[in-house]
Amino acid sequence: MERNFFFDIHCHVMTLDHPNFINLLGSLEGGWLDLVNGGILSPSYILTDDNRKGMKMVYSVMNTLGAFEQPIDKTFWMMDQDLHGAFLREGFIGGKVYAPSKGGFEFRGSSYNKVALGLQLMDFSRDQSEYDNIYYKRTQLERINDYAMDTVRAIGKYHKDHPDGLFEFVPFIGVNPAVHSKRFIANLLERYVNTDRLENPSDEKRIFGGVKVYPPLGMNPWPEDSREEMEKVRLLYEFCQAYQIPITTHCDNQGFRGVSSKMLGQYTSPFTWAKVLKEYPDLVIDFAHFGYQYGLASDVKSRIPNGLPMKGEWFDKIISLMKEYPSVYTDLSYTGCMPEFYRSLILFLKQQNPDDRALILGRILFGSDFSVNLMKVQSYLEYYHILDDSGFDDGEVQGFVQKNPMKFLRMDWT
Numbered sequence: 001m002e003r004n005f006f007f008d009i010h011c012h013v014m015t016l017d018h019p020n021f022i023n024l025l026g027s028l029e030g031g032w033l034d035l036v037n038g039g040i041l042s043p044s045y046i047l048t049d050d051n052r053k054g055m056k057m058v059y060s061v062m063n064t065l066g067a068f069e070q071p072i073d074k075t076f077w078m079m080d081q082d083l084h085g086a087f088l089r090e091g092f093i094g095g096k097v098y099a100p101s102k103g104g105f106e107f108r109g110s111s112y113n114k115v116a117l118g119l120q121l122m123d124f125s126r127d128q129s130e131y132d133n134i135y136y137k138r139t140q141l142e143r144i145n146d147y148a149m150d151t152v153r154a155i156g157k158y159h160k161d162h163p164d165g166l167f168e169f170v171p172f173i174g175v176n177p178a179v180h181s182k183r184f185i186a187n188l189l190e191r192y193v194n195t196d197r198l199e200n201p202s203d204e205k206r207i208f209g210g211v212k213v214y215p216p217l218g219m220n221p222w223p224e225d226s227r228e229e230m231e232k233v234r235l236l237y238e239f240c241q242a243y244q245i246p247i248t249t250h251c252d253n254q255g256f257r258g259v260s261s262k263m264l265g266q267y268t269s270p271f272t273w274a275k276v277l278k279e280y281p282d283l284v285i286d287f288a289h290f291g292y293q294y295g296l297a298s299d300v301k302s303r304i305p306n307g308l309p310m311k312g313e314w315f316d317k318i319i320s321l322m323k324e325y326p327s328v329y330t331d332l333s334y335t336g337c338m339p340e341f342y343r344s345l346i347l348f349l350k351q352q353n354p355d356d357r358a359l360i361l362g363r364i365l366f367g368s369d370f371s372v373n374l375m376k377v378q379s380y381l382e383y384y385h386i387l388d389d390s391g392f393d394d395g396e397v398q399g400f401v402q403k404n405p406m407k408f409l410r411m412d413w414t
């Protein structure tokens with residue numbers, strides 16, 4: 001098959017079996033003050049002005065949980081049908097459909113034969129010791145294997161049930177080194193990661209094209225005060241650098257959380273990752289969400305209109321890491337729910353010299369953060385409309401959705 005794909009490099013499809021809700025409750029340990037200081041109530045995160053009014057927030061939560069309630073392959077089909085316009089009806093945003101009935105996908109003047117989903121699996125496994133105070137101790141805390149196998153089966157089922165379906169898949173295996181042994185991590189990578197980059201790997205499990213890490217769940221990317229912990233992260237970075245396997249790291253100051261907001265800040269920060277890149281300069285890494293920090297003065301929803309990201313902030317650090325290292329990327333997932341962010345990014349890019357501008361534009365990946373993004377948009381389709389309506393030109397958009405993700409994934413087919 002001709003692999004002329006449109007990539008959504010960052011999305012999540014999971015069921016209620018997969019997240020560990022103790023993680024979410026854990027984020028309340030620091031009390032409400034911690035939560036508020038963490039910026040979750042900042043006007044641009046979840047409680048948007050629209051959401052505050054009346055019932056909209058309730059509908060958003062119902063819409064989001066609905067996508068968690070059904071089996072994974074059903075959600076793939078729901079997204080597929082959404083891009084075909086199957087759910088469009090009066091009272092909802094939209095109109096434009098990108099998947100014409102004759103097949104394929106058309107976006108901003110380019111045609112693609114498939115939409116490839118970069119499924120980012122999160123490793124919700126916990127350390128057994130954290131369950132000491134809990135009466136019903138669980139025996140199976142290594143959730144990532146179940147989640148990975150559910151995903152593999154769902155992909156198989158989707159292809160079988162819908163041979164002409166719109167989607168292809170590039171899953172990323174979640175790993176939280178802090179809660180596993182070195183041996184477990186090595187086995188996980190060996191079992192699932194498609195290091196040979198075969199289109200049809202002989203083992204049906206080895207279809208994972210990348211690794212997902214999620215520092216807010218307790219992963220310190222550079223735990224220099226512990227030899228044992230350092231050995232675990234080094235194993236991961238060495239493997240990924242050697243095989244040029246891309247890593248996606250969550251990089252905004254919100255999301256699921258297993259640690260306090262102060263630690264979240266430290267673990268998630270691209271300033272911490274700079275230490276990793278110093279020793280592993282050829283690591284292929286995507287700082288997700290463009291490092292967006294909610295609640296700061298530069299927040300696009302703050303009083304300053306068209307606020308630009310400020311010096312010293314995560315956004316700024318990601319840009320400087322891109323200039324320093326050849327394989328540092330960022331993605332537009334979730335942050336791209338805000339048209340204001342696209343406007344501010346375009347303004348920022350205009351202020352760069354032509355070389356820097358081209359370099360940065362070559363490192364931006366389109367991602368949706370579906371189904372988490374349903375907290376802020378009505379549908380998967382609406383998220384595509386926001387990119388379509390942005391001021392980026394067609395060539396730039398094609399870079400975000402095809403050229404750059406192919407470089408990031410090291411897929412040397414054209």
Ligand SMILES: [Zn+2]
Nearest residue numbers: 010012120369
């Ligand atoms: Zn995400």
